[in-house]
Amino acid sequence: MTNQGIAVTIHTISTQAFTDQKPGTSGLRKRVPVFQQPHYLENFVQAIFDTLGDVSRDTLVIGGDGRYYNRQAIQIIIKMAVAKGFQRLLIGQSGILSTPALSTLVRKHQAIGGIALSASHNPGGPDGDFGIKFNTANGGPAPESVTDAIYANTKTLTRYQVADLPDFNLDRLQTSHAHNTQVDIIDSVADYGALMGKIFDFDAISSLLRREDFGFLFDAMHAVTGPYARTLFVDMLGAPAYSIINGVPREDFGGGHPDPNLAHAQELVTRMFDPHGPDLGAASDGDGDRNMILGREFFVTPSDSLAVLAAHATLVPAYRDGLKGIARSMPTSAAADQVARELGIPLFETPTGWKYFGNLLDADKVTLCGEESFGSGSNHIREKDGLWAVLFWLNILAVKQQSVHTIMTEHWRRYGRNFYTRHDYEEVDAANAGALMSALTQQLPELAGKKFGAFTVDFADEFSYLDPVDQSVARNQGLRILFTDGSRIVLRLSGTGTAGATLRVYIENYVRDPQRHGEDTQKALTALIGLAENVARIRHYTGRERPSVIT
Numbered sequence: 001m002t003n004q005g006i007a008v009t010i011h012t013i014s015t016q017a018f019t020d021q022k023p024g025t026s027g028l029r030k031r032v033p034v035f036q037q038p039h040y041l042e043n044f045v046q047a048i049f050d051t052l053g054d055v056s057r058d059t060l061v062i063g064g065d066g067r068y069y070n071r072q073a074i075q076i077i078i079k080m081a082v083a084k085g086f087q088r089l090l091i092g093q094s095g096i097l098s099t100p101a102l103s104t105l106v107r108k109h110q111a112i113g114g115i116a117l118s119a120s121h122n123p124g125g126p127d128g129d130f131g132i133k134f135n136t137a138n139g140g141p142a143p144e145s146v147t148d149a150i151y152a153n154t155k156t157l158t159r160y161q162v163a164d165l166p167d168f169n170l171d172r173l174q175t176s177h178a179h180n181t182q183v184d185i186i187d188s189v190a191d192y193g194a195l196m197g198k199i200f201d202f203d204a205i206s207s208l209l210r211r212e213d214f215g216f217l218f219d220a221m222h223a224v225t226g227p228y229a230r231t232l233f234v235d236m237l238g239a240p241a242y243s244i245i246n247g248v249p250r251e252d253f254g255g256g257h258p259d260p261n262l263a264h265a266q267e268l269v270t271r272m273f274d275p276h277g278p279d280l281g282a283a284s285d286g287d288g289d290r291n292m293i294l295g296r297e298f299f300v301t302p303s304d305s306l307a308v309l310a311a312h313a314t315l316v317p318a319y320r321d322g323l324k325g326i327a328r329s330m331p332t333s334a335a336a337d338q339v340a341r342e343l344g345i346p347l348f349e350t351p352t353g354w355k356y357f358g359n360l361l362d363a364d365k366v367t368l369c370g371e372e373s374f375g376s377g378s379n380h381i382r383e384k385d386g387l388w389a390v391l392f393w394l395n396i397l398a399v400k401q402q403s404v405h406t407i408m409t410e411h412w413r414r415y416g417r418n419f420y421t422r423h424d425y426e427e428v429d430a431a432n433a434g435a436l437m438s439a440l441t442q443q444l445p446e447l448a449g450k451k452f453g454a455f456t457v458d459f460a461d462e463f464s465y466l467d468p469v470d471q472s473v474a475r476n477q478g479l480r481i482l483f484t485d486g487s488r489i490v491l492r493l494s495g496t497g498t499a500g501a502t503l504r505v506y507i508e509n510y511v512r513d514p515q516r517h518g519e520d521t522q523k524a525l526t527a528l529i530g531l532a533e534n535v536a537r538i539r540h541y542t543g544r545e546r547p548s549v550i551t
């Protein structure tokens, strides 16, 4: 379609503000029918565009994880972006871009930003979830100052603008023009694949993946990483095609929950916990930014994974000269802190949300970042990156020629083990969850010095973060109870759910003694789990006997 030179009508549509468009931990996430209400998506997109000013010399990247409503949303956004007057739009073929690929494209093409359509690990389909997130020019999720401005706009919006155009063919790679905008439908994988090739030792990884005695299994969970994994692992690195399972993206993720954890990646977990299972197993989520790593009969917690990547970073060509620093979210275990200490590099503790890493990465204060919520990444982009983490592990295994189990146990022997678990109480009544948090907040000042069995509270507080780069402050970022032996209990409410409230309880205990490193995690943490229940009265407030998900 070429409409350049032809007058395209720009319609101004009257609308009314919605009151529920406050972005959460990672953009606006709601049930699909909420997004399908007349004007709902359009209002939010206009609220984003209204923060941008003149964009006539700017590029915008658009793509999503392929979930239900992705295509319809992209057509709407293209027409609104043409009305806004962007110089150029870069759109992933068939509307597909993993979140890391979107970040890669924003940076490579020096775009003003990108719009990512995804509700990440939340289920999809007509009754599932949908989401929209704006990434700024550094390729990362918009910082709070920008999401606050977007939210403020949503509250006062009275009109939006849309170009009167037919739908675009998203499936054919092509360049077209509409009004003053060049619209490029581009390969969703190529630039991202090339970037991975620059970071890792592809020769070493390829030799490993081609070995007959090495088994690799990647679960794409019928989500966005299927085509990326095929290009990278099979086409570029020579892994057998059967190494990828659930590799065809589906609008409803095959009815599954595209959350790479022990509860939801069931086929992968079953095969990896077979005594003759593959050597390395991994999964990624709906939009490709999360990862889960498994060895044969072995689960690597995301917090431990970050620590292992940091400890072995110099084995990877891109990090050969060492790390500037490491950042982790507050609820993530302190396993990476031990490594940072030994390397003599700074460790930053940020609130939950990848957006908090952006300033640290831009200021070159850190090289690696990670979160307990199955996310890790580096300064190569400004999002967490699932396949990058898998390639990192493959690179380590290729060089060290050891099993995941051996690498992990040697790591614990050297640094000690941070036993760690997260208990989620999903979709609990929001008012009750709020009451639990307020009651605990009130108790915090009295907890310091109190003894609970073998544990003495060192201090307890509501976590807030002073960004060392722009001095901005984020408050109310979770309640923490720290004990004198370094153990911790953290409670916070999730900012990514779409129904009720999800209470997350994070529990950690540091153990130096190697004799205890083989213990079962839940058993090793029994006393602290009971203590969390006593102090926060979780059963009382949630009405639940046990968590719905344990990771």
Ligand code: G16
Residues within 6 Å of the ligand: 025, 026, 119, 120, 121, 289, 290, 329, 352, 353, 354, 355, 371, 373, 375, 493, 494, 495, 496, 497, 504
């Ligand atoms: C998002 C954020 C992460 C955060 C995770 C869980 O990930 O980018 O930083 O850790 O949500 O957040 P919450 O505990 O508030 O639910 P994703 O993969 O969902 O975009």
